Amino acid sequence: MQNWPLFEIFLRSKNGLSHKHVGSLHAADADMAITNARDVYTRRKEGVSIWVVESKHITASNPEESESMFDPAEDKVYRHPTFYVLPDELEQM
Amino acid sequence: MTEIQSLEKRFQDRIDAEERIEPRDWMPEKYRKTLIRQISQHAHSEVVGMLPEGNWITRAPNLRRKLGLIAKVQDEAGHGLYLYSACETLGISRDEVLDQLHTGKAKYSSIFNYPTLTWADIGAIGWLVDGAAILNQVPLCRCSYGPYARAMVRVCKEESFHQRQGYEIMLTLANGTPEQKEMAQDAINRWWWPSLMMFGPNDSESTHSAQSMAWRIKRFSNDELRQRMVDMIKPQTDILGLTLPDPEIKWNEERGAHDFGEIDWDEFWSVVKGDGPCNKERLAARVKAHEEGQWVRDAALAYAEKQEVRKASDGKTKVA
Ligand SMILES: [Fe+2]
Ligand SMILES: [Fe+2]
Numbered sequence: 001m002q003n004w005p006l007f008e009i010f011l012r013s014k015n016g017l018s019h020k021h022v023g024s025l026h027a028a029d030a031d032m033a034i035t036n037a038r039d040v041y042t043r044r045k046e047g048v049s050i051w052v053v054e055s056k057h058i059t060a061s062n063p064e065e066s067e068s069m070f071d072p073a074e075d076k077v078y079r080h081p082t083f084y085v086l087p088d089e090l091e092q093m
Numbered sequence: 094m095t096e097i098q099s100l101e102k103r104f105q106d107r108i109d110a111e112e113r114i115e116p117r118d119w120m121p122e123k124y125r126k127t128l129i130r131q132i133s134q135h136a137h138s139e140v141v142g143m144l145p146e147g148n149w150i151t152r153a154p155n156l157r158r159k160l161g162l163i164a165k166v167q168d169e170a171g172h173g174l175y176l177y178s179a180c181e182t183l184g185i186s187r188d189e190v191l192d193q194l195h196t197g198k199a200k201y202s203s204i205f206n207y208p209t210l211t212w213a214d215i216g217a218i219g220w221l222v223d224g225a226a227i228l229n230q231v232p233l234c235r236c237s238y239g240p241y242a243r244a245m246v247r248v249c250k251e252e253s254f255h256q257r258q259g260y261e262i263m264l265t266l267a268n269g270t271p272e273q274k275e276m277a278q279d280a281i282n283r284w285w286w287p288s289l290m291m292f293g294p295n296d297s298e299s300t301h302s303a304q305s306m307a308w309r310i311k312r313f314s315n316d317e318l319r320q321r322m323v324d325m326i327k328p329q330t331d332i333l334g335l336t337l338p339d340p341e342i343k344w345n346e347e348r349g350a351h352d353f354g355e356i357d358w359d360e361f362w363s364v365v366k367g368d369g370p371c372n373k374e375r376l377a378a379r380v381k382a383h384e385e386g387q388w389v390r391d392a393a394l395a396y397a398e399k400q401e402v403r404k405a406s407d408g409k410t411k412v413a
Contacts, residue, residue, distance in 0.1 A: 003394055006181070023244070024178045026187060028390075029397035040174050043167070044251075063117045 006055040007033040009040075011047035019051050030054070108309050113239040116182040124308055127301065128238055129183050129190075130199075131310065136176035137194045137201035139169045141375050145209040146218060154212060161258045162215060168251045175244040182240045195380050203361070204287050206369030213266055213273075213280035219259015221281075221288040221326065227252045228321050229292070232312035241310075260329065267333040274335075281330070282338045289353075290361045292319040323351045 004026040010019035022041050027033035033052040041047065061069055077083045086093060094102070100119055107114065114120055143166050150166065153159035180190055193199035204222055209215065230252065233245040266277035293299060293315040305311040323342070330337050341354035363369070 004390065023175055023247075024181070025174060028393035029400065032393060032397070039167075040171050043164075043171065060117065063115065064119070 004028050007037075007052045008055050008058060009033070009037045010051035010053070011037075011041060012049035012051075013046060014048055019049065022046075024055060027052075105307075108237050108307075111309075112237075113242065114237050115239045123304075125183050127305065127308070127310065128241065129180060129185050131305075132176055132180040132183070132241055133185075133190045133193065134200050134202075136173045136180060136190070137199055138205065139173035139176060140194075141201045141205045141379060142222075143169050144375055144378055145205055145207070145371075146215060148209050149212060149215050152212070153215075158262070165219065165255050165258060168255065172248050172251070175247055176241075179238075179240040179244045191383065195376070195383060197367070197376060200365070202291060203364040203369060204291050205375060206364050206371045207283070207287050208371050210283075211276050211280060213263070213276040214284065216259050216262030216266060216277065217280035217284040219255050219257075220263055220329070221259070221284050222291070223252055223255040223259060224326065225288050225291040225322055227256060228318050228325070232318075235309075235312060237309040263333055263335075267335055277333070278335050281335055285337050285339070286356060286360075287364075289319055289322060289356055290364075292316070292322065294358070294361070320350055323353050327351050 006024055006026055007030070008024050009022050011022050012019045025033065025036055025040055027036050030052055034050050037050050037052060042050070073079075101121055104114075104120060104124075114124075146162060146166050146169075150159065150162055153162050177187055177190060181187060190199070194201070204225075209218070227249065230245055230249050234242055234249055236242040236245065263277050263280075266273040268274075296302065296314045296316045299315055302311065302314060306314075327337065327342060339354045341352060343352055344350075345352045364372070367373075
């Protein structure tokens, strides 16, 4: 097991939806990761498509920097429709 | 306030606000250790739990029962895998976790150190043991640690079939011949107390509980969950027309709950410490399976490496 790399598993639950991360598993290679992911994560038709990515290839944002990363979006209310004042008689927009 | 104290305070504030903690977030070392211990024990329990039930796959009374049992045992393997993966997000390797099991350093649920003597035991396990597991696991879906909580959501979705197939087995036996009914009663008699023990020591004796509650790893105390178990199982036993092996069990109008007898704590601790009927056998079976599977893991890896080399050299000829 020592040398079996870790893979992250993503499932598309049905066509029309994006793949979503569901967990991880160890496998000797990507093909085996897909076969194993089928048995581990789709025993009840949870997916119609599987992506596997070796965990080491994922670059993640640093949680310690999440303030500087995501706070700038916080005070930009003008990016939302409700920021704009429109007359009541306007029934739809 | 020192830096570590202020980190700890911020951590606890997040927990109190019901925020989930994710793998790369700062966490107290003790929180990490507690989770590694709990999640790995949980994973080991799923894996070792396959042994007593696997014992009956080849002897299931008919194909319908056999399909159900195989599917259940396969689910338990899946549960073990979800949990090992969740455990690894805390920075411990799969090898190390397995090693702790194989060397006897890590524990797993004591319930699996009891033998499955008859087919009725498969019914009793699905109904009582998975029933107890569900009561333990449902609150864990809201555990503060994200990967553990997410694994539990998957597990809980799959568990209800386990309990129903177990109860259906019991129901069939209870409505069968006198011998079958007796077999079902005997299984209840042997599995009832060990199932109640699954919730752990009494609250007054439980050492890790307070901290785990504060960290929202745990949401209900051992005794609260045990009470729920008794209240859930008693009416289900009545429907079977069978009884629980506890003369003290009776409805308490005032409490709105069942009173019940005292667990044999000497038995509990002796099984925990390794002297249950099957402790040695279970561990030996796990170690044997792991060792005898080594060549498969090695071969898969050698094959993957060969493929990798072949791919690389194919690439080269194309470039040339
Ligand atoms: Fe399970
Ligand atoms: Fe189960």
